[in-house]
Amino acid sequence: MQRDGINKSIWQETTFPELPKSPDREHVEVIVVGAGITGLTAALKLREAGKSCVVMEANTVGFGTTGGTSAHINTVLDTPxxxxxxxxxxxAARTVVESTRKAISVIKENKECYKIECDFAPCSGVMYAQNEEEKQMLIAIKDALAKVGIPCSEVDSIPVPASFVYAIEFEEQARFHPTKYLAGLVSAYTGIGGIIRERTVVQHVEKKNDVLQVKTDNGHVLSADFVLYATHTPPGVQVMNFRLAPYRSYLQVWELEREIDCPEALVYDMQEPFHYSRTVKQESKSYLLVGGQDHKTAHHDNETNNFRQLEAYIRSLYVVNKKTYEWSSQYYESQDKLPFIGYYPGKRHHRELLSTGYGGNGIIFGTLGGFMMAELVVHGKTDFQDIYSPGRLGPFSAIGDLLVENLDVAKHFVKDRFFLEEIDELATLSRGEGKILNYKGKRIGLFKDERGELFAVDPVCRHAACIVKWNNTERSWDCPCHGARYAPDGRLLNGPSVAPLSQLLLTPPK
Ligand SMILES: Cc1cc2nc3c(=O)[nH]c(=O)nc-3n(C[C@H](O)[C@H](O)[C@H](O)COP(=O)(O)OP(=O)(O)OC[C@H]3O[C@@H](n4cnc5c(N)ncnc54)[C@H](O)[C@@H]3O)c2cc1C
Structure with missing residues (x-):
């Protein structure tokens, strides 16, 4: 199983079922873009309702954040x-709780109906404060949980060997194995005639003669009555770019000296940014998974340092044997902390739908979004439609300014031939490293692989012309504006871009 970064996640051990071959079609009722938990949840519900449906995935199933999540299943969200x-x-907050419960019931129903073995385990959640300021915040959170109807109590012990001054425990949480669940959704969906097309980037959608024409990077055009975007931000430059901000979070899995120290509950501290932990079972052995160090994508000098800091944090609490996995992944915050699920804003028709802006709760909101989008297609209405409407008003974020600044940079970038001996900073580039270098006042994204081979890209993002930044742990070019990401040689990893970075011609020294 592949993922959108070089570090391997524990979930990548899953083998996905082979996809059945399917005949080429000219028209289907629904095209779902993206094969993560959102897209596959929607696709399965649509097939169950008898809709003809094709899932188009730019890479392979699970390639996006669903393959890099921590898979806490929550009614108590990251946003308190x-x-x-x-x-x-x-x-509205009570409605949010109701909707998270609905999402958990959808996961349970799919698991039971299709007999999906996904290590689903109901558990409680624990949050603890380590100083007076955190304690006051946690008391307020406990009061809020009582108001929204989530059972919660003060506790005097926590399942983490950390000092604390106050702690709460809440019920009705769970954890599971996200890619085993995804593999189950794939089997269920294709088993009832659903089609998945991998390595197919949806580039453009246009309404013509009462149908949507969907253009892909392999030159095909397929028409559909509805298109559902399960891609975080929909492809291309559009209004949602101004309502979402990309973030990166870091995870490590450790074998502990004492397996019994792995917590049964989902555990959260209250640091800024906070750490989250859970237990993962692999071949009936328990491992500790801890995440944190979140920051805005491409707004950190040295991504690798986040792993060092995370490791130091874990070592300060546990006696560890060995680290078995570490990886990072990307999520999207919405401008007002609630997801956007429903009809694509600004369109005259109700044929394009989107689901995004989940923050760190996209297992829940992705499931909810997939379910709601399917309901909107099948019935024209769904519960929770108003509260999550993508058309709701809200403050514009600062991302817009960044976009304008970077457009100016792009205008002055000249495509040229680059002579390696003239690039001063080349000498400082190590193997496995990427850098934006200066060449006669122009910028080049240069990557040197382990064998010393050089790859040069134009660092202007193909989405909205911001300048990408090298991510030194996932080895990717990341865009600080809207989260598009590219492999070292420029291949597209994440939308909203729909094209790779331009490769530049390098002339070796004579
Ligand atoms: C480190 C980390 C930990 C997290 N932990 C939790 C957690 O504990 N609990 C929780 O609820 N949430 C968590 N989340 C959030 C959650 O994992 C994600 O929000 C969720 O997996 C998103 O699922 P998705 O299907 O919407 O997107 P993805 O899984 O990212 O899938 C989108 C797919 O769309 C494809 N795509 C994109 N553009 C195109 C295009 N133009 N054409 C075709 N295909 C395209 C991509 O290749 C990708 O495969 C976490 C996130 C991170 C980063």
Whole structure:
């Protein structure tokens, strides 16, 4: 199984079922773009309702964040209910809780109906404060949980060997194995006639003669009545770019000296950014998974340092034997901390739908989004439609300014032939390293692989012309504006871009 970074996640051990061959078609009722938890949840519901459906995936199933998640299943979200109540009101916060419960029930129903072996384990959640300021915040969170109806109590012990001054425990959480679940969705969906087309980038969608024409990078055009975007931001430059911000989070899995120290509960501290942990079972052995160090994508000088800091944090708490996995992945925050699920804003028709902006709760909101989009297609309405409407009003984020700044940079970038002996900074480039270098006042993205071979790209993002940044742990070119990502040689890894970085011609020294 492949993922959008060089570090391997524990979930990549899963083998996906072979996809059945399917005849080429000219028209289907629904095209779902993206084969993560959102897209596959939607596709399965649509097939169950008898809709003809094709899932188009730019890479392979699970390539995106679903293959790099930590798979806590929550009703208690990363955004505290104190903040949700303050921004959206108590009634809305209660609706949010109801919707997260709906998402958990969808996962359970799929698991039971299709007999998906995905290590689903109901458990509690624990949050702990380590100083007076955190304690006051946690007391407010406990009060908010009571108001929104999530059973919660103070506790005087926690399942982590950390000092604490106050802690709470809440019920109705769970954890599972995300790619085993995804593999189960693939089998269920293709088993009832669903089609998945991998390595197919959806580049452009246009409404013509009452159908949507979907153009892909392999030159095909397929028409559909509905298109569902399960891609975080929909492809291309569009209004959602201004309502979402990409973030990166880091995870490590450790074998502990005492297996019994792995917590049964989902555990959260209250540091800024906070750490989250859970237990993962592999071949009936328990391992500790801890995540954190979150930051805005491409807004960190040295991504690798986040792993060092995460490791230091884990070692300060546990006696560890060995680290078995570490990886990082990308998620998207919405401008008002609630996801966007529903009809694509600004279109005159109700044929394109999207689901995005989940923050760190996309297993829940991705499931909910997939379910709701399918309901909107099949019935024209769904529960929770108003609260998550992508058309709701909200403050514009600062991302827009960044976009404008970078457009100016792009205008002055000249495509040229680059003579290696004239690139001063080349001498400082190590194997496995990438850098934006200067060449006669122009910028080049240069990567040297382990064998010393050089790859040069134009570092102007193909989405909205921001300048990409080298991510030194996942070995990718990441865009600070809207989260598009590219492999060292420029291949496309993540939208909203739909094209690779331009490769540049390098002339070796004579
Ligand atoms: C480190 C980390 C930990 C997390 N932990 C949790 C957690 O504990 N609990 C939780 O609920 N959430 C968590 N999340 C969030 C959650 O994992 C994600 O929000 C969720 O997996 C997103 O699923 P998705 O299907 O929407 O997107 P993805 O899984 O990213 O799938 C989108 C797919 O769309 C494809 N695609 C993109 N553009 C195109 C195009 N133009 N054409 C065709 N295909 C395209 C991509 O290749 C990709 O495969 C975490 C996120 C991170 C980063």
């Amino acid at each position: 209910y104190t903040a949700i109540i303050e921004q959206h009101g108590l009634e």
